[in-house]
Amino acid sequence: MxxxxxxxxxxxxxxxxxxxxxxxxxxxxxxxxxxxxxxxxxxxxxxxxxxxxxxxxxxxxxxxxxxxxxxxxxxxxxxxxxxxxxxxxxxxxxxxxxxxxxxxxxxxxxxxxxxxxxxxxxxxxxxxxxxxxxxxxxxxxxxxxxxxxLSAPLIPVFEHITVMPLVGTIDTERAKGIMENLLQGVVKHRSQVVLIDITGVPVVDTMVAHHIIQAAEAVRLVGAKCLLVGIRPEIAQTIVNLGIDLNQITTKNSLQKGIQTALEMTNRKIVSLEG
CATH class of the missing domain: 1.10.490.10 (Globins)
Structure with a gap:
């Protein structure tokens, strides 16, 4: 052209x-x-x-x-x-x-x-x-x-039992999202017991512990119970050294033990089937 x-x-x-x-x-x-x-x-x-x-x-x-x-x-x-x-x-x-x-x-x-x-x-x-x-x-x-x-999903593992696995650093902004997802999920799944798994959280300081305590209290107010699982030895030592009071929250060192406790709290238990 x-x-x-x-x-x-x-x-x-x-x-x-x-x-x-x-x-x-x-x-x-x-x-x-x-x-x-x-x-x-x-x-x-x-x-x-x-x-x-x-x-x-x-x-x-x-x-x-x-x-x-x-x-x-x-x-x-x-x-x-x-x-x-x-x-x-x-x-x-x-x-x-x-x-x-x-x-x-x-x-x-x-x-x-x-x-x-x-x-x-x-x-x-x-x-x-x-x-x-x-x-x-x-x-x-x-x-x-x-x-x-994806940062704070609430996963139903059994009827009335849900797990929230946390991975990575928790700051104030993320803690707010965790709280929102937690409360919405508890209501949506009709959870009676919620397990917060901190296995993947590298550091638990006073601020992180404060957010976890707040989350547990909020779960209690909507009619469910909260378990904190995945507490590694170094995390336990940090919590003790900082003087953080987690007496109001049931804690377990692994997700497996947490689920066993959650089943007991909902009047169930894991049994072995013999052939």
Whole structure:
């Protein structure tokens, strides 16, 4: 298609060469870990997709490309590309285009072309960066919600008996989520006994113990009983040294013993069946 735009004409005539060179430049910039999991074809595809955005913008400057730009930005987020990397990659494309378009041109012509390239590329570049930021925020927000849901699950193991396994460090924000999940789960599963398993909690200090005591008290107020299980020797020693009072909570050193106690509290027990 004939065009009066020299920038668009250049891309139409040199698209494949530009895309190949840009793909190789990107692979030099990318982290080696990402390079190992993303194929050459995927790099080529995303380079072609971005050049398509530019050409579509030049051919139809009045057309709204927000959806296309958003799709492109979302892909870069899913690939694990950082904003710094995306910005550097786009800058490399500008350099490639400039170098190819300024072969055998005077310094004055080169300066004029710098402004032209910036004028043509900036609208798409700015929109990609904006959409990338939005897509990244949405992705991080969804991941945070998913992690919160997984960080303190309440698992029914027997009728009226549930277990909440805790793994990792417990801070104030996470403790709030644990409390909410615990109370909602107790009501949902009609639990009579809840076992809080701290086997995977590396450190139990005064703050963590305080949150556990609060959780146990809250469980009691909704009509259930709370057992604290998974207390390792070093954790027991820390609790004693800190003078933390857990007398109001039944404690067991393992989940197995905790479940046995929970069954007894609900008038059941484990028996062996002889053949």
């Amino acid at each position: 004939e065009t009066n735009n020299p920038f668009l004409s250049f891309l139409q005539q040199n698209r494949n060469e530009v895309c190949e060179e840009w793909t190789e430049r990107i692979k030099e910039l990318v982290d080696t870990k990402l390079l190992a999991v993303i194929s050459d074809q995927m790099y080529s595809n995303i380079c072609n997709e971005y050049i398509n955005l530019i050409m579509n913008h030049l051919e139809n400057p009045q057309e709204d490309q927000t959806d296309k730009v958003n799709d492109f930005a979302h892909k870069t987020v899913q690939y694990g590309w950082t904003l710094k990397f995306v910005s550097s990659a786009i800058k490399e494309l500008s350099i490639i285009i400039f170098n190819r378009m300024t072969e055998e041109k005077s310094d004055k012509e080169k300066i004029e072309l710098v402004w032209e390239i910036d004028r043509y590329l900036s609208p798409i570049t700015n929109e990609v960066i904006h959409q990338y930021a939005d897509s990244w925020e949405r992705t991080v927000s969804l991941q945070k919600i998913a992690l919160q849901e």
